[in-house]
Amino acid sequence: MNTLNSTITSEANLPEETRAQKYDDKPAETVIEEGRTVGKPLASDPKFKLRNVEVFYGEARAIKNISLDIGRNEVIAFIGPSGCGKSTFLRCLNRMNDSIDICRVKGSLQLDDQDIYDPKRDVVELRARVGMVFQKPNPFPKSIYDNVAYGPRIHGLANRKSDLDDIVESSLRKAGLWDEVKDRLDASATGMSGGQQQRLCIARAIAVSPEVVLMDEPCSALDPIATAKVEELIAELSASYTIVIVTHSMQQAARVSNRTAYFHLGHLVEVNDTTKVFTSPEHELTESYITGRFG
Amino acid sequence: MTDQRSQAEIVRQSLKRRYRKERRFRFYGIAAIGVALLSLVILFTDIIGKGYTGFIKTTITLDVVLDGEVMYLQDAADPEQLDMADFQAPIIRALQQYFPEAQDRRDVRELSRLAGSYASNQVRDLLKAQPELLGTTQTLEFLAHDSVSVYVKHADNPSYSIRLSEQQQRWVDQLVADGVIDTAFNDVLFSRGDSREPSNAGILGAIVGSLLTMVVTLVIAFPVGVAAAIYLEEFAPQNRITDFIEVNINNLAAVPSIIFGLLGLAVFIGLFGMPRSVPVVGGLVLALMTLPTIIISSRAAIKSVPPSIREAAEGIGASKMQVVLHHVLPLAMPGMLTGSIIGMAQALGETAPLLLIGMVAFIVEVPDGFFSSATVLPVQIYLWAGSAEQGFVELASAGIMVLLTFLISMNALAIWLRKRLERRW
Numbered sequence: 001m002n003t004l005n006s007t008i009t010s011e012a013n014l015p016e017e018t019r020a021q022k023y024d025d026k027p028a029e030t031v032i033e034e035g036r037t038v039g040k041p042l043a044s045d046p047k048f049k050l051r052n053v054e055v056f057y058g059e060a061r062a063i064k065n066i067s068l069d070i071g072r073n074e075v076i077a078f079i080g081p082s083g084c085g086k087s088t089f090l091r092c093l094n095r096m097n098d099s100i101d102i103c104r105v106k107g108s109l110q111l112d113d114q115d116i117y118d119p120k121r122d123v124v125e126l127r128a129r130v131g132m133v134f135q136k137p138n139p140f141p142k143s144i145y146d147n148v149a150y151g152p153r154i155h156g157l158a159n160r161k162s163d164l165d166d167i168v169e170s171s172l173r174k175a176g177l178w179d180e181v182k183d184r185l186d187a188s189a190t191g192m193s194g195g196q197q198q199r200l201c202i203a204r205a206i207a208v209s210p211e212v213v214l215m216d217e218p219c220s221a222l223d224p225i226a227t228a229k230v231e232e233l234i235a236e237l238s239a240s241y242t243i244v245i246v247t248h249s250m251q252q253a254a255r256v257s258n259r260t261a262y263f264h265l266g267h268l269v270e271v272n273d274t275t276k277v278f279t280s281p282e283h284e285l286t287e288s289y290i291t292g293r294f295g
Numbered sequence: 296m297t298d299q300r301s302q303a304e305i306v307r308q309s310l311k312r313r314y315r316k317e318r319r320f321r322f323y324g325i326a327a328i329g330v331a332l333l334s335l336v337i338l339f340t341d342i343i344g345k346g347y348t349g350f351i352k353t354t355i356t357l358d359v360v361l362d363g364e365v366m367y368l369q370d371a372a373d374p375e376q377l378d379m380a381d382f383q384a385p386i387i388r389a390l391q392q393y394f395p396e397a398q399d400r401r402d403v404r405e406l407s408r409l410a411g412s413y414a415s416n417q418v419r420d421l422l423k424a425q426p427e428l429l430g431t432t433q434t435l436e437f438l439a440h441d442s443v444s445v446y447v448k449h450a451d452n453p454s455y456s457i458r459l460s461e462q463q464q465r466w467v468d469q470l471v472a473d474g475v476i477d478t479a480f481n482d483v484l485f486s487r488g489d490s491r492e493p494s495n496a497g498i499l500g501a502i503v504g505s506l507l508t509m510v511v512t513l514v515i516a517f518p519v520g521v522a523a524a525i526y527l528e529e530f531a532p533q534n535r536i537t538d539f540i541e542v543n544i545n546n547l548a549a550v551p552s553i554i555f556g557l558l559g560l561a562v563f564i565g566l567f568g569m570p571r572s573v574p575v576v577g578g579l580v581l582a583l584m585t586l587p588t589i590i591i592s593s594r595a596a597i598k599s600v601p602p603s604i605r606e607a608a609e610g611i612g613a614s615k616m617q618v619v620l621h622h623v624l625p626l627a628m629p630g631m632l633t634g635s636i637i638g639m640a641q642a643l644g645e646t647a648p649l650l651l652i653g654m655v656a657f658i659v660e661v662p663d664g665f666f667s668s669a670t671v672l673p674v675q676i677y678l679w680a681g682s683a684e685q686g687f688v689e690l691a692s693a694g695i696m697v698l699l700t701f702l703i704s705m706n707a708l709a710i711w712l713r714k715r716l717e718r719r720w
């Protein structure tokens with residue numbers, strides 16, 4: 001028993017040492033200056049104009065004084081370690097945080113120069129313009145057709161069946177799913193593969209012709225092949241939509257986005273052209289993150 | 296190496312203990328289920344063994360000469376004469392065909408007690424409907440007297456013959472041998488209301504009363520319960536008032552049902568002046584009793600709808616109401632229906648609150664509406680079980696079987712609905 005114990009302790013010691021080594025040169029003293037973002041957070045003719053945004057969950061401050069512009073038809077990637085607030089920030093853009101009772105948003109958030117959090121603003125209209133794709137594929141337990149047609153139906157975008165058929169077909173085509181499902185539009189969406197489901201969710205989001213599509217880690221539940229298809233799709237969609245994508249995969253951010261924003265503990269540390277972020281980041285925290293020293 | 300071996304040894308020894316524990320636990324489980332099943336078997340054997348005779352009726356078929364002179368009836372179309380006539384006489388004459396020796400008063404009285412006491416009514420009703428039959432001979436099937444019925448059904452058990460005299464027993468034995476007295480499926484049970492005489496009593500009145508009561512309960516409790524659950528789950532702000540309401544609903548689910556009966560008596564009958572013994576009041580009381588069950592199960596069903604579906608709908612721009620109506624409600628429906636049916640099954644078997652609002656009255660007529668006096672299945676069983684006659688004891692067991700059939704089919708319906716609707720998911 002004695003020897004047994006000692007083996008366990010000596011083994012347990014091992015990773016601690018490496019951990020210590022690993023974090024020895026970690027920029028622990030790096031001071032994040034609140035509200036200061038290095039790089040190019042601002043744009044000339046932005047779709048979203050976000051100034052001094054703060055988000056609170058009860059007493060806790062999840063987003064700390066962030067200012068950012070998101071340009072028209074650009075693909076911007078939010079990266080950062082878990083819990084850094086990138087998803088929270090994303091969900092402010094179409095007020096998905098509204099359903100969380102303890103969540104409060106401060107600051108000025110504007111979409112095309114109109115305040116998003118104006119009490120008079122209709123959240124239904126906002127979400128019709130700013131669509132969203134979630135981390136886990138979440139098709140409705142209905143047919144493939146009904147999934148895509150649901151948005152146009154509730155917004156009254158199609159008056160005739162043929163119009164609706166057209167919208168469904170074009171959305172599925174844009175999502176690269178048409179050829180796979182055109183013969184079984186009445187089949188249940190829950191019977192599709194994960195990748196197909198996620199592309200169906202994208203088709204569902206773009207069926208209401210939004211101006212912006214928010215994607216919250218859209219590929220985290222998908223295998224590499226399905227991921228490649230979704231990324232291809234993002235590249236195609238970027239021609240006509242503004243896309244904001246939250247991702248844990250830096251390769252994905254590098255592949256699909258024009259600009260990349262790095263979040264750290266609720267701060268927006270750096271925003272730059274994607275190539276710049278991944279080749280010569282300006283901030284040392286960004287560098288530590290993309291070289292894999294933490295996160 | 297030695298260390299590893301000793302560690303493996305420790306694991307092996309603990310494994311043995313673990314498996315022993317698991318085996319023991321499995322045995323407890325099987326024993327518990329075995330006891331439950333055994334009790335069920337005993338219960339059912341007892342009820343069926345006692346009650347199957349309730350489903351059998353004893354008939355006595357006679358060639359009755361509808362002789363106007365014997366009945367003191369000249370004109371069957373005259374209602375006044377019908378009221379005065381003696382319809383017992385032709386039946387006795389018909390029986391005397393078989394037993395010509397029975398002529399003195401005592402014998403005639405004993406003879407008259409072979410056919411049920413409603414036999415003479417049957418003759419009168421026939422003549423009232425078809426006065427032209429006066430003077431003809433008709434083959435009529437009467438229900439045998441209750442004591443004859445019990446004697447015939449339990450021919451192998453002498454303890455059931457005490458209500459017949461030895462002479463009567465001899466007569467009955469002969470009539471059975473002649474095929475005059477016969478047994479058949481008891482259609483009376485399913486076609487009549489209660490009666491003072493067991494062979495003439497049926498459960499149809501109670502079944503109809505139960506159905507009417509259940510309709511009222513369902514129509515009130517289901518929409519109100521589901522609406523309350525949706526409001527509390529989806530729209531109500533999270534504050535002290537909703538907490539208070541929630542605690543109270545949970546408490547109400549545990550309140551003894553007789554309290555609801557007192558409430559019904561005080562409020563519906565006392566305050567609103569509604570009539571006693573009617574299905575509407577019974578349904579209202581049972582609705583109040585069932586509401587907490589429906590609300591609690593509906594809330595659980597709504598809670599179990601995955602939040603991702605809500606988010607998906609909200610993300611497309613569905614309003615709160617659209618999210619609830621298009622997505623949450625269809626997905627929660629199987630759970631809500633199951634909860635409601637189980638609540639209804641509970642209400643169907645409920646006796647105590649209905650005793651207090653007067654549904655325990657002796658009611659012969661089958662109720663024809665929500666405001667006519669009625670009784671319900673469990674109360675009918677309670678009434679019959681309290682009677683001394685062997686016939687009623689049999690009827691009570693038969694009634695229990697009918698009630699159990701209803702309950703089992705309701706629960707089967709709940710299971711079927713859940714399976715069926717869940718496939719869409």
